[in-house]
Amino acid sequence: MKQYQTWEAGVLNSDGKWEYFPAVVPGNVQRDYAEYSGILENIQYGTNVTQLTQVEDCTWKYRTVLSFKAAEDEKVFFVAEGIDYIFDIFLDGEKLCSKEGMYTPTELDITGKAENGSLLEIVIHPHPKAKGSVKGDRSEAAQACKPPVCYGWDWNPRLLISGIWLPAYIETREPGYISLCEPFYSLDLENLKAHVKFNIECEEIPLITVYDPDGTEVYTGRECEFTLENVRLWWCHDHGKPDLYSWKAVTSGDEKTGRIGFKKLRLVRNDGCLGEKGGLFPKEQLTAPITVELNGRKIFAKGTNFVNAEIFSANTSEETYRRLLDAARDANMNILRMWGGAGLAKPEFYDLCDEYGILVWQEFMLACNNYEGTDHYLDVLETEAVSIIKKLRGHVCLAFWCGGNELFNSWSGMSEQSLALRLLNKLCYEYDRNRPFIMTSPVTGMAHGGYLFLDVDIEVFSVFRNSDKTAYSEFGVPSLAPVEQLEKIIPKEELFPIMPTESWICHHAFRAWQDNSWAHPETLEHYFGKTENLEDAVQKSQWLQCEGYKVCFEEGRRQWPVCSMTLNWCFNEPWITAANNSLISYPDIKKPAYYAVRDSLRPIMPSARVSKFQWESSEKLKMEIWYHNDTAQPVSDTVTVSVTIGNIKKELIKWDTGEVAACSNSEGPCVGLTLPAVKGESRLLITLSTNGGKYDNSYTLSYKCKEEQNKPKVMNL
């Protein structure tokens, strides 16, 4: 039985005395301190968050006076499922253990040592900061096995969080306590047979019962190995049902429950990537496999990079995860990349992904640094990685492991020889052999970026056009936050014009990635001239984000079967940014780009390849029309392509797609027209209408009428 305690937190002041305040467990102690000191309420506003940097090197403490009941034959354990990050545990002043690492549970047998009224204390030491790193820089994370994002990132304020981040409690254990009960299976996909084996640690042999997704009992008995016939497979939501079996194991003194999903997932090379590039000598290796083959079907992996949902990530609620995952599923996303910089989500997240039918690409907690393989680092990494693998390997949503983010790039400098990554490969092989592992993203064939609508002189419309990557696992187009959000975080007097003031900088509008990222007022001016007011700037910035993201996602889909994955950077954000590539403003405000992406990811739909955003009258607008079918059935449709400027609408073509095979594209006609002069209009609308309207697609581009032209207001085909 788990018996939860009431905790108090403390900070060690410069005078050597502890100052105590109420604590939320699980949670981050810095959040408790922020609440206690009055910072929390307005932490989103202005530069308030920076007040917490004063305490980033403090020593913290949790304490509780134990209160629990235990029968005579019960053992008493103190269990902490995760404590972040370097800590000692004391019972009545006696040190029970010292540890480094937030992912490995602590289980202390305190039978006979602890009694009601005993004082349990957990002292949390300051965060590690790598030798030779720049003070205050994220490179300080280079020897820490914790999410580096808290050392500051271009969308996350520096906030060195720690604390009892997962549940902690007194657990009394009867004889018959099941200390381990974990199902594994091998799946015969052809005959839909699953050979199930439970690994059990228990003094008794438990009675195991398995129920199918409808709740019907399909096995009960005390054998820990058995075969299930005609199993129902787990699919990601856009390819089938995420069917989950459930099980329970019962002894005289315990009951454990869990779920099993049956799937087979491999990373393979896609059909478009079978030859060495160019085909001539000297020949390199083929690209690394990155196409998700789920239950024998190669699918297009469409999704996003999911980051920590809160700056105090330990305080993320299940409800928050649920709202974000609802949004991801509704946006036709079948995969989330759990980016290494943010580490793992809380356990509830993975349960929800299992249920929702959303695949998870899970990274270890390395990002953008050179994590040198010192003995100490490797020791901690090994312990933590084993805990992580054991914690997550039972989740059917888990697609594959990845060492971390951008580790093979010049700004990190790691490589296939880095001991940390060789170790992770080894541990994943040992503990979860049949789940794929990639050392980092991108690996050969894949790519990250770009991240802007206009990068120097290259527009997002042309970035991907001539690219031949197997996966675009990061790319982004920024926008300003919605006006009502900006009003919450930027002092009124700084709101407009958008300038690199302290608050805008603190909220990543400037000096985050480049000097002018992520607000980029120059880009707005380039396309639209001076913006009139905040509303105007936000609206235009969000327009660019919508059309930019449509180009990226749809171009990736057009490149199937060379490309088989598009994941934008990023989905959500852990606090209100003033400008960001996110689709959702904290906590759950959907930007217009969210809806644009949702539409671009529909399994069945037409798309148009257009060369640029800004058009003028008398220019020749050309488009290639495509039809996408990511489902397992063939489809056919008729696509009517029209261009509308103001009240002038011209139908260019009616394209009968014929049969578009399962999981494929059909490349349709190339159509065009010379744009007419339509005075007073600034937008051009391309519509792709489909039978019944369900799969319609459209693009809103910038249009200028050359006033000096004397051409008639008619369309010239």
Added chain:
Amino acid sequence: MKQYQTWEAGVLNSDGKWEYFPAVVPGNVQRDYAEYSGILENIQYGTNVTQLTQVEDCTWKYRTVLSFKAAEDEKVFFVAEGIDYIFDIFLDGEKLCSKEGMYTPTELDITGKAENGSLLEIVIHPHPKAKGSVKGDRSEAAQACKPPVCYGWDWNPRLLISGIWLPAYIETREPGYISLCEPFYSLDLENLKAHVKFNIECEEIPLITVYDPDGTEVYTGRECEFTLENVRLWWCHDHGKPDLYSWKAVTSGDEKTGRIGFKKLRLVRNDGCLGEKGGLFPKEQLTAPITVELNGRKIFAKGTNFVNAEIFSANTSEETYRRLLDAARDANMNILRMWGGAGLAKPEFYDLCDEYGILVWQEFMLACNNYEGTDHYLDVLETEAVSIIKKLRGHVCLAFWCGGNELFNSWSGMSEQSLALRLLNKLCYEYDRNRPFIMTSPVTGMAHGGYLFLDVDIEVFSVFRNSDKTAYSEFGVPSLAPVEQLEKIIPKEELFPIMPTESWICHHAFRAWQDNSWAHPETLEHYFGKTENLEDAVQKSQWLQCEGYKVCFEEGRRQWPVCSMTLNWCFNEPWITAANNSLISYPDIKKPAYYAVRDSLRPIMPSARVSKFQWESSEKLKMEIWYHNDTAQPVSDTVTVSVTIGNIKKELIKWDTGEVAACSNSEGPCVGLTLPAVKGESRLLITLSTNGGKYDNSYTLSYKCKEEQNKPKVMNL
């Protein structure tokens, strides 16, 4: 004490009876059979070797009547250091063990079981042939952990060899027997301190003594951990001395000896490879590190692919290895790639490489197949790989491990996800963490090929010119074997003209790689018209090989510091091929190209980049002149560039190189001339003369005088 036995071999005939014949142990049983049946003497001739395919699926046996002495307190072991490949061992009819795998030693305690006169038998089962493979094809090797080359390769006849390939003996062990004594060290390169630790398994603590390379005692004692000061580093022969320490460990009943070389070797990215290609988004990963950094110095790895020295590779003598390694060292080669198709060499080979200062890139026994990670295959691979790593990790010559050959190419289809390669990475990490590991060759950035002087319409002179690879780990230019060698293998009546007759085909002149590989008479005809006789064909073919190899090796060197490795395919050959890319004709006949390559690999030398092989009068010959310095000291020189046609010689330039920094190139002038008409000449000689002549370089190219031209016989600059 090791007590060697006299063995007899046998083959199980179709009537179910054993037919016995004398055996050489260690050796291949098929060689013994070939000798017994009279095939061996003329095995090189015609198609004689194919007679052995009749017995490739036979069951073989070794047997010996034991004869040994053992004191009463001694244990008696039967030790077989390596038996190829699937076998059972019987003692007086009782099965002692069944095993698969040739690299794992067998040690059987037969104390009290065996006596003088006991019959020891080893039954060797037929070779595994992968399910679904093509009969007689090398794909049959795809589930075998033995060198696939014996299944047939484009320069090795199919010969499914097996047998007691390493020493086998009765070993009597006194109390005090040292069952393990293996030194490890960590090296502080800056202070030249080595922390040495011996892993010892022995009932007694042995007395350990260590001697420096001069034989001076530097440690003696019974501590198994100690520090050596001012250690002398091991260098490859072209960068320093291959200094070796030696040690002995002595107990009351045993003595073991060995050597230690102190070096630090990493694979790093070279200075020319620091950025993502192109620098623009979307960005891929950086290339994989392949530059050898030895003792802190990035070196140019120059060498070759070393293959099995004999078709009956178990019968390779130390003397054979020594002659080949002499040749490699004399050819300025500092690294040998032990290509996976041929597996490991015999132990003597690695001892010699330690002594010679030649680095070894060692591959596991996978090549050009998709080695599916079945449970059985992975089990055998794990056992074998652990044995291999333990066997070789003490050799200072060993530069890095590699999973095998061309596994990430379309003709193999393996990938970073293949379980066999993930397993090998894991095992190398566990047992030899500080030695680099690459999964295959090529990995990203590296390349293999081309393999011809003229491939369709691309000449070797242009293949590498616009390439930007980090390493060329295979490339080749074929030639015919020397005339006296051809006369040994091709029946007289087939010798000329060179045609795809049985004997030429059997010796890889045709239908080996492509239809006309490796003889390619069309290439000779393309450049020279019809050849007159065998001598003429051989001479011209060898001329092309010389100049072709010069281009490859020297172009790779000019590409430093992007490129840092050039290894030709291949150095040697296991029998007399009629045509091959080898530099040495079996067993040790140096082809002219050997000397050309030797000259192209001198640490200090000039080179000229020329665009093609064949020139005509009135054409403009242009050259870029370079100077290469692969030593650790700066050099300077004066290079005089001349062109000679017949008795006309024109000096084009005298280039004062200035200081050419250590481990670098200097790009010199681009010079040229319009070629004069010189009647009756067919060759053009480019000479790069250096101060004192030591570093002179030259190129002999094809020249044609356009008879119809009326230009004067003078040089036009």
